Amino acid sequence: MRRVVVVGAGPAGTAAARAAASFGVEVVLIDAAPTPGGRHRWDARGAGARAELPDEVEHLPESAVWAIEPVPGGHRVHVRTGPVDGPERTGRAIEARALVLATGAHDRALPFPGWDLPGVCTAGAARAMARDQGIAVGERVIVAGTGPFLLSAAVSLVEAGARVTAIFEAGDPVPGFITRPGGALAGWTKAGELARYAATLARHDVPLCRRSAVIAAFGKDRVEAVLAARLDRDWRPVPHSLRRFEVDAVAVGFGFTPQLELAVAARCDLEDGFVAVNAAQATSVPGVFAAGDLTGVGGADLAAAEGAVAGAAAAKLLGARVRAPIGAMRRVRAGRRFAAALAEAYPLRPGWREWLREDTPVCRCEEVAYGAFRRAVEELDVGDARVLELATGAGLGLCQGRICGRSVAELAGLPETADAFARRPIAAPVRLGELAEDVPVDEGP
Amino acid sequence: MRVRVDGEERIAEEGQTVAAVLLAAGRDSWRTTRFGGRPRGLFCGIGVCFDCLVVVNGVPDVRACLRPVAEGDDIRSQDGAEVPS
Structure with missing residues (x-):
């Protein structure tokens, strides 16, 4: 022990x-x-x-x-x-x-029409594939979502040889950093890093479009094009602002x-x-x-x-x-100020719900469409995550709500959304034979 | 090292994941969903979404984004929910 x-x-x-x-x-x-x-x-x-x-x-x-x-x-x-x-x-x-x-x-991914098409992946997946494996997830890629991590993902993609058509940042982060100067200052080491990313992206002519998002992806068996829109303050698409882009991959990330x-x-x-x-x-x-x-x-x-x-x-x-560990404790305090400023600068706004259509899958594993999901929530008194799962099927699949949990909890209006689906007694997949096996217990020194 | 992807021999490198081998082979999907039969491939890249499941050496439900390739691996697309062969 x-x-x-x-x-x-x-x-x-x-x-x-x-x-x-x-x-x-x-x-x-x-x-x-x-x-x-x-x-x-x-x-x-x-x-x-x-x-x-x-x-x-x-x-x-x-x-x-x-x-x-x-x-x-x-x-x-x-x-x-x-x-x-x-x-x-x-x-x-x-x-x-x-x-x-x-x-x-x-990465957190928000649902949108076509987000289940191959070629749509998280910003983290695109970055890991580029940086660890040297493979760009596509030749023409759009990066979309919110947060500074998008820049890092875009840089990784460029360095792996992809053409990044644009980065769509749904937020408008500058005001947040101005209201929290202490936070921005605490994140000073990050400022240099962001400057390096910005320089790389400028060299490769990658535009950063604020208050914009990919609100739909199209294609038969893989993504072939996306629809991007300007967003209002609440992330609702601004009418007549839609633009279509031909791409073969989309990397999305809405925080973590x-x-x-x-x-x-x-x-x-x-x-x-x-x-x-x-x-x-x-x-x-x-x-x-x-x-x-x-x-x-x-x-x-x-x-x-x-x-x-x-x-x-x-x-x-x-x-x-x-x-x-006084030095580490000091770095923790400074880092926490930066993290708070970051969270404040890149909030998720509820208008993403308007990107959904009747047939948009909200749960990827169980292929639960938004229309059927909404009707089940309207017909039944869905007070917590367990009931929501059973009533709609969302969150019951292999990923155990890791991808959709927070989003479907928000769509259903549950009171606790951030951790509604976090209770998973079996934390990683095990096969039944492994579960049945008698294993040695190492009590240690 | 040599591996097989849906019966076809491919050269893979030490340290590559199965998903990287599949993407490098030009594949963007390697699984179909249980209900709609829809194609799926890489999504989260970190082992949490279970979209990139693939059959490796006869064993289904292997997360391609996490699994490092090994010499002689027989990698096969997964059709819905499969039982081990």
Whole structure:
């Protein structure tokens, strides 16, 4: 039990593992990918990215944590290790006194007509495919959504050889940054990065259109064209502003959704859809810490700083002599101001609902059309996510509402939308045979 | 390394994901949906949407965006909900 288990090897998780190990405690770092570093990093050169791990950290790559449960004095973490979704994975249950959750976030995609066509993908998918695999998702690509991450995705696409026709930013972010000068100042390191992106995009003649969005995609078996519109303040399409573009790919991103299932399974309190933590990154559950995008989206630097604090706090819980990580705590405070300014500058506005048509799938897995969804919601008293799932079918599919959950909760007018679908006792897919298997329990030192 | 994509031999590189091999082969979809039979391919790229499911070595429901290719992998399109062969 005298060990720290860190889940997720992005900037937050690797920093947590390094920090805890530096104080001499045993650390196991579990991650789905074959190599540490995480997938959706804000910037390629960000602190903590592609970090070398010290020998003291036991790194479990290609490992999925599919459940965690409380045991006396800590938590038991259930892991399957081996090629993703393959039948030859091996099971293991690891017990830990301190648990650091750094499971990150994924792009949020809003539904729109044609968003289910091949060739439409998230900005994160386009960026990862370009940066990690050297493949552009299309030859002529439009990037659309909201947030500075769109610029990063567009740059990655250009560098992978795509022609980016335009970036459509649904928001009008400048006023937000002006009303929060403290936040903008705190994000000063990011300003240089944004300037570099802007220079690259200008060199490749990529226009950035504010208050505009892709509101429909067309094609038979793949995207062939899109319709873009100017938006009003609430993101409703402005009449007579529609323009058609021939493209073979669209990358969309409307901010990020934290991967909350393990935190919810551990019964951590949430706040505004993120895991609530104190100054030591401790959650409401003793022995469970959280760091990175789980606690709020603010980029790799903030994630790494939070990880360093969480790792130190976890080591201290195990009785290690720990120096207060003052530098990291200061970076966390500055980063949080930047994250707050970011959230304020790029809000989602409700007018996206007007992009939907009767036959637009709101749930991709179960192929639930908006018209049928709306009628089911009108006919039945849908008070929470479980009832909504059963009444409409939305969120019942393989992704378990990860993609559509927040959007359908908003469409149905549920009170808690950010985490309505986050309760997933089985956090990662396991095959029935794996579930039935008796696995060794590693109680540790 | 050598892999097969729907019966056709392809050269893949160490570190590539199955989705990258499929995209590099000019494919933009490799699965059909269970109800509408609609084509699907890469969407989230991070293993959460389950759109890019594919059959690898006879095992269905493998997320192509996460799975690294291995020498000799037999990659096949997935038709709706398939049972392991």
